[in-house]
Amino acid sequence: MAADRFLSTLKYVAGTKPTFNLSEIAAYLDEPRTVGQMYEALQPHLHGLGLTANKTGEDYTISRLMPSPAYILSTSEEKRLNAYLSLDTMPSFLEAAIEQYISRKTGKEWSDSIILERLRRAIVAQKDDYWKPTGKRSLQYTKGYSVLGYLAYHFPVYFMQARHLFAQLARDGLLKQQMTILDLGTGPGVMPLAIEDFWMCLDSARSTVLSVERSKEHIEAFEALTRSVAIQDPQVKIESPKEADITLPRDIPLPENVDLMIFSNVLNELAGLPVAERADIVMSYGEKLAPDGMLLIIEPAEEATSTGLRVLALALKKRGLSIYAPCTFIWGTNCTPDRCWSFQTASSIRPTRIMNSLAGCNEQFRYVNSDIKYSYVILRKDGKVRTSCQIPKNTKALRLSKIHMNVGKRITVVAAKMSEDIGDADTHLYRLCDGSAEKPVYAVLPAFHIVPSNRELGSVPYGTVLELRNVLVRYNPVHDAYNLLVSRNTAIRMLGQGDPGQ
């Protein structure tokens, strides 16, 4: 049978009616074919065509796959979520599972002084490697201790920070009743385990998590941890990771219609590749996204990595994805991300037993990792953005791209707050962005100038779009940046929603 002709006929019929019998297709084909032969040809393409097939007697009923409905949080789920986000420790069974894994792999108690010393060395080696120039980093995770060090130092904070990101997706109504999630560069399964944990806050949402990882040591840890925390009839089905190189997406068998793809702390490890190549790789995965699917990319908040994420995000935007959050492109222009260092923060976690034991040495703070600071971007295929902000009719706002022509003047701007307070108790400082600025712009609010009309600057969440009326423009030559001085005479009001509360 000419497969192309068969599939194009089937696609045509599926476009004209939501349900039909497979036998109906035979009438359109040049050569006679049995239902069995047609089903055999169709089966590998079913999902890709967005169809399902159910055997009905000798025939098959072909139907369009109905997209899973959005998962809207109930009031009791909202409350549960607030309580969940206020927790500062990993679930005790997971902490115990990590300890047991380290003990099993090393053949000694994890708290043995020799094991702790080896873990310390692994953590230091990993940090040293991370700070090496691009191309000189190894980050291969081929040695057992590199993964054990990761479990001891990085896992807890990444696991806990994921809660905030999933809460954001849930509160924005971006989760679905049933989801397929793909985690690229899954490591020891931080994201799949965090998904399983988070979904337990939801009454009835379900998901299947697939993942890809190249390090055998990480895969071994993944299997052990997911097995040891497995429960009967979980809401989240975690599949074993596929061992593969994520830079070769075409070699990896992937499902169609993925609802959420996650790259968590992984794309910076491909920093040896030019940004265009990394963007092409991400776009190849994007082909497997459902029409309303999204990509979540997370990176550490450190300056080079965080800025690298913004540069990559813009490259992906130029290739057709929309940036849903945290950025707002108020003037519809593309941004200049080269100096965009912007990250989200949340309350610190309580150090784990392992971290506390590792800290029992001269350089205790070297081994305690409890701050939650991360850069993220959510990209979508369907053009949806969280805040599509219109400049109010009665506002004559200046584009930040024109700020250099207005030094010494009082102006009005519409921009998103893109940092928490990065100043001090006397002078509060917040990064601003309207998507047009060529150099960094900050709002500077001296503590003695705080009045009800400008107070919102400090209290609104990361990503919130604000109108700032009557701010004084100053140039800061030391940082080659612009400051907008907020005074008692400045009026600030919220125009668009930022990250839902932490």
Ligand SMILES: C[S@@+](CC[C@H](N)C(=O)[O-])C[C@H]1O[C@@H](n2cnc3c(N)ncnc32)[C@H](O)[C@@H]1O
């Ligand atoms: C820093 S870890 C992040 C693990 C996990 N996603 C998390 O957020 O904790 C980076 C992971 O990406 C994996 N990785 C890096 N480059 C990869 C590649 N080209 N193919 C597959 N996995 C890769 C590493 O082996 C490691 O497990």
